[in-house]
Amino acid sequence: LVPMATTEGCLVASTNRGCKAIHLSGGASSVLLKDGMTRAPVVRFATAKRAAYLKMYLEDPLNFESLSLVFNKSSRFAKLQSVKCSIAGKNLYLRFCCSTGDAMGMNMVSKGVQNVLDFLQNDFSDMDVIGISGNFCSDKKPAAVNWIEGRGKSVVCEAIIKGEVVKKVLKTSVESLVELNMLKNLTGSAMAGALGGFNAHASNIVSAVYIATGQDPAQNIESSHCITMMEAVNDGLDLHVSVTMPSIEVGTVGGGTQLASQAACLNLLGVKGASKETPGANARLLATIVAGSVLAGELSLMSALAAGQLVKSHMKYN
Numbered sequence: 259l260v261p262m263a264t265t266e267g268c269l270v271a272s273t274n275r276g277c278k279a280i281h282l283s284g285g286a287s288s289v290l291l292k293d294g295m296t297r298a299p300v301v302r303f304a305t306a307k308r309a310a311y312l313k314m315y316l317e318d319p320l321n322f323e324s325l326s327l328v329f330n331k332s333s334r335f336a337k338l339q340s341v342k343c344s345i346a347g348k349n350l351y352l353r354f355c356c357s358t359g360d361a362m363g364m365n366m367v368s369k370g371v372q373n374v375l376d377f378l379q380n381d382f383s384d385m386d387v388i389g390i391s392g393n394f395c396s397d398k399k400p401a402a403v404n405w406i407e408g409r410g411k412s413v414v415c416e417a418i419i420k421g422e423v424v425k426k427v428l429k430t431s432v433e434s435l436v437e438l439n440m441l442k443n444l445t446g447s448a449m450a451g452a453l454g455g456f457n458a459h460a461s462n463i464v465s466a467v468y469i470a471t472g473q474d475p476a477q478n479i480e481s482s483h484c485i486t487m488m489e490a491v492n493d494g495l496d497l498h499v500s501v502t503m504p505s506i507e508v509g510t511v512g513g514g515t516q517l518a519s520q521a522a523c524l525n526l527l528g529v530k531g532a533s534k535e536t537p538g539a540n541a542r543l544l545a546t547i548v549a550g551s552v553l554a555g556e557l558s559l560m561s562a563l564a565a566g567q568l569v570k571s572h573m574k575y576n
């Protein structure tokens with residue numbers, strides 16, 4: 259059971275159909291590729307040379323240990339992973355990335371960044387902190403940095419859907435799905451100049467699951483970045499389908515996860531609160547559930563489109 263809160267007609271029925279197709283084919287599996295929340299302040303110097311000097315200092319592996327010591331004081335769950343800097347003239351954008359246990363982590367990473375900025379002020383007293391967020395993070399805006407580098411949890415999820423299930427449950431064929439995916443999700447999105455939007459409707463499922471489980475729904479922007487791939491396998495009989503989502507931002511502690519209904523939904527999934535055994539395991543599992551649900555949503559909507567049933571089903575079930 260995956261809880262969804264939505265006003266989108268047919269969404270629950272459609273995702274449910276995708277889940278049924280996955281279930282009848284033996285399930286889906288996910289791999290979590292990366293787990294790190296980011297925050298990027300913008301600081302200014304009098305010259306580009308000084309800004310470049312701080313960039314080199316922050317990116318020098320020899321300084322990583324002392325920076326982590328300062329950063330990680332923000333929480334016992336915060337672990338600095340990397341600092342990547344980008345320069346615009348004499349302004350410097352410092353993208354800090356850290357693991358945050360079971361929290362989505364924006365508060366935690368911001369506190370760690372504040373610690374480092376205070377620490378840097380000792381040796382870089384000419385550094386002017388313009389803003390603790392300089393948009394290179396990048397939170398709640400479409401941005402290539404999240405699509406390429408990832409933000410939050412990066413997950414790939416796959417399933418092999420049996421040909422007979424494609425026919426009986428999804429009412430279409432492997433061949434039609436593969437062709438539609440190529441022309442719509444890949445070529446069509448390329449024609450539109452898409453950024454992370456190489457999918458049919460990942461954001462429908464992401465938003466619905468986020469609202470139900472107390473996530474920040476505004477983060478659906480980058481959390482919905484997704485490329486959906488479809489390929490015929492087993493001599494063209496079955497369908498290999500996958501979703502790759504680099505920026506799923508979820509937590510099972512903090513924020514809206516404590517509200518009664520949302521906490522109940524997290525309980526239903528068995529991921530409520532802090533994981534006792536492995537900090538972060540609940541949030542990571544939730545991210546894979548989001549990806550699995552998106553996989554189901556993609557399968558069902560793509561099938562409705564391939565079979566030409568989208569308008570009919572909306573008229574019937576809305």
Ligand code: ADP
Pocket residue numbers: 333334335358359360361362363364365366367509511512513531532533537538
């Ligand atoms: P966010 O950083 O996502 O905005 P909050 O600051 O609201 O989250 O919540 C994180 C808080 O929860 C921190 O104070 C942290 O110490 C506490 N916490 C307790 N257990 C955990 C855990 N397993 N993982 C992460 N944070 C935890």
